[in-house]
Structures are given as C-alpha cells and as structure tokens.
Amino acid sequence: MSELRWHPLLKEWVITATHRQDRTFLPPKDYCPLCPTKPGAFPTEVPAEDYEIVVFENKFPSLQYPAPEEAVEGSELYMVRPAAGVCEVVLYSSRHESTLAAESEETIRNLIEVWTDRYNELGSKDYVDYVFIFENKGKEIGVTITHPHGQIYAYPFVPPMILRELDASREHHENTGRCLMCDIIGEEKRDGRRIVCENGSFLAAVPFYARYPYEVHIFSKAHKGSLPEFTDQERWDLAKILKQMLLKYDNLWGMSLPYMMVLHQNPTNGERYDYYHFHIEFYPPYRTKEKLKYLAGSESGAGVFINDTLAEEKAAELREIEPK
Amino acid sequence: MKKEKIGISGERTLIYYNFSKKTKESEEKK
Numbered sequence: 547m548s549e550l551r552w553h554p555l556l557k558e559w560v561i562t563a564t565h566r567q568d569r570t571f572l573p574p575k576d577y578c579p580l581c582p583t584k585p586g587a588f589p590t591e592v593p594a595e596d597y598e599i600v601v602f603e604n605k606f607p608s609l610q611y612p613a614p615e616e617a618v619e620g621s622e623l624y625m626v627r628p629a630a631g632v633c634e635v636v637l638y639s640s641r642h643e644s645t646l647a648a649e650s651e652e653t654i655r656n657l658i659e660v661w662t663d664r665y666n667e668l669g670s671k672d673y674v675d676y677v678f679i680f681e682n683k684g685k686e687i688g689v690t691i692t693h694p695h696g697q698i699y700a701y702p703f704v705p706p707m708i709l710r711e712l713d714a715s716r717e718h719h720e721n722t723g724r725c726l727m728c729d730i731i732g733e734e735k736r737d738g739r740r741i742v743c744e745n746g747s748f749l750a751a752v753p754f755y756a757r758y759p760y761e762v763h764i765f766s767k768a769h770k771g772s773l774p775e776f777t778d779q780e781r782w783d784l785a786k787i788l789k790q791m792l793l794k795y796d797n798l799w800g801m802s803l804p805y806m807m808v809l810h811q812n813p814t815n816g817e818r819y820d821y822y823h824f825h826i827e828f829y830p831p832y833r834t835k836e837k838l839k840y841l842a843g844s845e846s847g848a849g850v851f852i853n854d855t856l857a858e859e860k861a862a863e864l865r866e867i868e869p870k
Numbered sequence: 871m872k873k874e875k876i877g878i879s880g881e882r883t884l885i886y887y888n889f890s891k892k893t894k895e896s897e898e899k900k
Binding site for chain 2: 591
C-alpha cells in the first residue's frame with residue numbers, strides 16, 4: 547500500500563509506503579543484494595558477474611508507476627493522491643567495500659553522466675515533476691545496505707524545500723534582476739573565509755547559513771540550472787571537486803564520514819526556472835568525531851536549526867585537510 | 871556511454887551503464 551496524503555497545516559505531501567517496513571536491513575556481506583551475482587552464489591539484484599555503474603528500480607519503492615491503489619479515501623480537507631513516480635537505486639561500483647570517495651575521478655565523471663541521463667529520462671515522463679538525486683551514506687543516516695549506492699526519487703510534485711528555494715530565487719530575481727545563487731557565490735568569494743576549495747567551474751563552501759556543523763554546498767560558478775546544461779569540462783570539474791570534498795570529509799577524523807548528499811536542480815514539470823541555479827548540498831550528521839547532531843525539538847518541531855559551530859571555523863578546518 | 875536495459879524480478883527495469891571505451895577517450899581529452 548502506498549499513497550500521498552496531504553498535510554493541510556504544512557501544505558505538503560506525505561508519502562505512506564507500508565511495504566517498506568519489510569525491506570532488507572543490514573544484510574551480511576556475503577548476502578549483499580547489490581553485489582554482482584557470482585557463479586553458484588545466491589542471485590542478487592544484478593544478474594551479472596561484474597558491472598561498472600548500474601541503475602535499477604527499487605524493490606521497495608515509495609513511488610511507482612502505475613501507482614498502487616490508495617489504502618484510504620480522501621476528503622476535501624484530507625486529500626489523497628496515488629503515489630505515482632519512480633524510485634531508483636544507483637550502484638556506484640561492483641566493489642562492496644568501496645565508497646564514492648574511494649572511486650576514481652573517471653568513475654565519478656561517469657556517474658555524473660548517469661545522473662544526467664536519469665534526469666533526462668525520468669524528467670521526460672508526464673507524471674514526474676521533479677527528479678531528486680541523492681545519497682544517504684552511513685548507518686547513522688539510516689542506510690540499510692552498506693554497498694556504495696545512491697538513489698533517485700522521481701516525484702509527481704515539486705518538493706517543498708525546492709519550492710522554497712525557487713520562491714526565494716524568483717523573488718530575488720524580481721527585486722534585483724540578478725540570480726540569488728550567483729549573488730551568494732559572490733558574497734562567499736568576497737568574504738573568502740567560508741570557502742573550502744574550488745576549481746575553474748565549481749566552488750565548495752560551508753555557507754554563511756549552514757545548519758549542520760560540516761555542511762558544505764558545491765555551487766556551479768556558471769549560472770546553470772541542471773545537469774544537462776554542463777559542458778564536458780564542467781563535468782570533469784564537478785567530478786574533481788566532489789572527489790576532493792569527499793576525501794577531505796574522510797580525512798577529517800580518519801573515518802569514512804557519513805553524510806546526506808542532495809542535488810538541487812530545475813524541476814521537470816515543463817515550466818521555466820531561469821532564475822534557479824544548480825548546486826549540491828552535503829549534510830554530515832556529526833558535530834564532533836564522537837557526537838551526532840540530532841534533529842531534535844527545535845529542528846523537527848519548529849523548523850529552526852541550531853548550529854553549535856561557526857561556518858567560518860568549520861570551513862577553515864576543512865580547508866586545511868589534504869584531499870589525499 | 872553504453873546503456874543496456876533488462877527486466878528483473880517484480881517487472882522492474884535494470885540498466886547497465888558501460889564506459890570502458892568512453893573512459894579511455896575521455897582520459898585522452900582530460
């Protein structure tokens with residue numbers, strides 16, 4: 547059973563997906579469903595002895611097409627919609643012990659091409675308004691399978707966080723004639739203290755408004771709204787800065803740092819969003835090597851983040867770390 | 871980039887993305 551239920555107070559959709567309760571939970575290495583299928587061994591999700599990058603539809607999807615019948619009837623106040631969409635799993639490597647940080651720049655460059663292909667293909671479906679590419683890494687984030695992988699949710703609506711960014715970007719553009727994100731990049735460059743690293747096409751910073759201690763945003767220096775707009779050189783530069791940033795994270799405390807990585811780009815609902823600007827956001831859940839940052843009362847109940855650190859200090863810390 | 875789509879259990883789609891040849895070409899460009 548799966549459906550979209552309208553939250554009338556927050557004016558946003560909640561996805562119910564009760565079948566996901568039965569999904570695979572931290573299987574032993576020899577029974578990883580994302581590894582290649584070895585001769586004589588149990589069949590995994592990938593019926594091949596090896597692979598480079600693989601994408602497949604999630605066995606336990608929150609959204610699917612055609613969508614299953616709703617479990618309940620809606621009303622004028624409590625609206626219900628079919629949970630139509632697509633949930634995909636993106637396998638970065640056939641090596642179970644790998645991570646995105648451990649992969650080569652070439653593999654990350656290839657992954658960017660796969661992301662672009664999925665954005666185009668899923669975004670072209672008439673029931674998909676937004677293609678959301680992300681990775682949850684680490685048990686602390688709730689990852690149920692440790693094999694290196696990311697996910698894609700193709701939503702039948704534009705998600706609320708993206709809507710807020712779009713609204714802010716449109717308002718700024720109407721008031722100033724400029725792109726909000728381009729102005730943010732300008733502000734970060736003028737100040738300089740929050741920049742972690744950069745190359746010809748991208749800039750990574752702990753932004754002024756960071757909500758997590760080690761939150762980093764990677765901004766495209768050129769005003770571009772989505773992955774298909776990037777040139778070959780920009781894709782290489784994105785792969786390089788991603789690799790650099792991930793190595794810095796892993797070298798921060800000498801451990802494979804858990805994080806959420808999310809790509810924010812244009813919706814695919816057929817409307818124009820010339821004022822929006824591509825970027826990637828990282829939210830690592832740790833505030834020190836031993837302490838987690840919890841989304842507690844203020845964050846979950848009031849939507850107010852409390853960051854116990856200064857972005858300027860955390861950026862300096864990350865800037866000093868060698869990306870080796 | 872080469873794409874190969876196949877069907878897997880539960881009427882789902884799986885796509886193999888192969889780059890071996892492309893990567894060598896890109897490496898020269900890089």
